[in-house]
Amino acid sequence: MASEGSTYGDIHRYEPPRESTAAAVGIVLLTLIQIVLVGLFTYGMLTGWASGIGTKLTVRLIEANMFLGGVLTVIFLDLAFVMLLYRKEFLPDVMIVKKRRRKWEDLYVRQDQVDGSTVGGDRDELVESIKRAVYPYYKK
Secondary structure (H helix, E strand, O other), rough: OOOOOOOOOEEEEEEEEEEHHHHHHHHHHHHHHHHHHHHHHHHHHHOOOOOOOOOOOOHHHHHHHHHHHHHHHHHHHHHHHHHHHHHHHOOOOEOOOOOOOHHHHOOOOOOOOHOOOOOOHHHHHHHHHHHHHHHHOOOO
């Protein structure tokens, strides 16, 4: 939680990234796998594996579509792991102080009106408020 002395936009917590070598090697290996899978998917699309060109059996067409769909799924999963590793190991953990608005600010109430007014304080104000409550278009 932010301390009372913090102002809007101040960095409350900053932890530098770990930058581990194992994560860097993992990202490089996953990137190489990604390149191979994208090449396989592109080759399959260009040679017409999923279009039925050169195939006479419907079963092979369905198997080719399932294979290319599986390759595309593995491509996106591999990309997700690359991004997860990069975010966890190479981006800093930063918490910035944000201003939390109070409820009366959402209702367009000025700060001097937060406490409201007293009931029965001034007789004229009480009569005016009753007149406005009974007849909303009443003018002073």
